[in-house]
Amino acid sequence: MSAGLLYALAGVLLFVLGAAGAMLLAHLLRKVLAFNVMGSGAFLVLVGLAQREGLADPVPQAMVLTGIVVAVAATALALGLMRALHARTGRTHLTEEVRHD
Amino acid sequence: MKRLIRAGVVLAGLALAAALILALVQLPAAVVHLPALVATNLAQSGVEHPVTAVLLNFRGYDTLLEVAVLLLALLTLLALSGGEAPAPVGAADPLLQGLARKALPLIVLSAGYLLWAGAHRPGGAFQAGAVLAAGAVLLQLAGLLPAWAAPRLLLRLGLTLGFFVFLAVAAALLVGGALLRYPPASAGGLIFLIEAGLTLSLGLILAGLFLFVTGRRA
């Protein structure tokens, strides 16, 4: 088992963890955290799989570099939307039904 | 009902993880060897670092569109604010301010070095822009820089400069036949020009993602 494959497997687990968190967590900030964990998992899979033979591969590295910058822009936008929702309605959850369980 | 949904999602997640792990472990050996392709064409790309060559030469179009996406995200963030004025600069901690003042020239120097070093070793426009943005955030947190309100002309020029320089170079090269096909003799200079514009703009965009929103009165 090479280092690349090990990190790719960790990336798969992070992706599934983030996906489950995005679906199950109700608070919007936690959803943003879960999406970021998903993204990091996907990046690990991208680079780890390409480098499972042990050779550094610049193409997926460049793509992950692009991905990280776009992910921070998306996170900033998501947090701005959450703050706008909170400013207008005082809520940090998408629906009220969540509270009544 | 909620517990049923939660159990269902967890089970589905475990099944997905198992399927993906099985698929990963059983992957056949790669057929296309991209590192070899990059290495053979690296001499004509204009830079010596493979990741920079991929980012700005071989996959330059992706980077161009990425900067456009960043600008769009910033524009949407600006549209959300609705013109509220940001809160005034908070109480100043003299120790933090002194530290920020000392650190600022080093931050700018590091950004310049990362920009220049991107041609030969790990570095480049994205890292340099990120360091500049970190410097701006540090200044704001120390109370030396007020949070940004709606951008005026100079800030708008700075935010869009990188994208337009990149677009102008791409359009100018279009007359040669293909988008972003650098002539090998001037590839290094063109890439550095694009990276310099990108560093400035990325620093301002990434800083703006934080500075346009912080301190807004809810």
Place this chain on the structure above:
Amino acid sequence: MSLAFDLLLALALLWSAWRSLATPDLARAVVMFIVFGLLMALAWARLDAPDIALAEAAIGAGLTGALLLDALGALSARRARKGEEA
């Protein structure tokens, strides 16, 4: 030898991500997420990707951490103000 380090780092990544998503305290979740980002920077260094490690440390851990903490502050500031007016 190095694979043992990689295994420990992968386990630390999974543990910090789990703690970030599962802890009931939001501030602790954000701090664990910053820790996760820094561990990711280490993982990128182990994967022979120094460019990504630089970007992850500055952008993924640093800027995202600042954005999250700022958003957290905005949420609780408004709650505190609403508590005063109520």
